[in-house]
Amino acid sequence: MAKTHEGFGPEDRARVAWHISTFSPNNGGNCVEAGPLNDGTDRVAVRHSHRPDAELIIYTRGEWEAFTAGVRNGEFDFFA
Secondary structure (H helix, E strand, C coil), X not given: CCEEEXXXXXXXXXXXXXXXXXXXXXXXXXXXXXXXXXXXXCCEEEEECCCCCCCEEXXXXXXHHHHHHHHHCCCCCCCC
């Protein structure tokens, strides 16, 4: 299960390979950022782009793969 990580320090955050969607307007100003933790655990961190120092949600590889498969399958097209 995904967990929030308020205590994930600046050094830990700096090691995440953050990505912003190319579909995000304003160069990612209204988006979430996600990236793999470079610690060998195959986990993915997610944060809000307006609050990069705030709480993170960290997903296991299995959780992330299930979510992205659902996105590709249209399961999260809430406003379509």
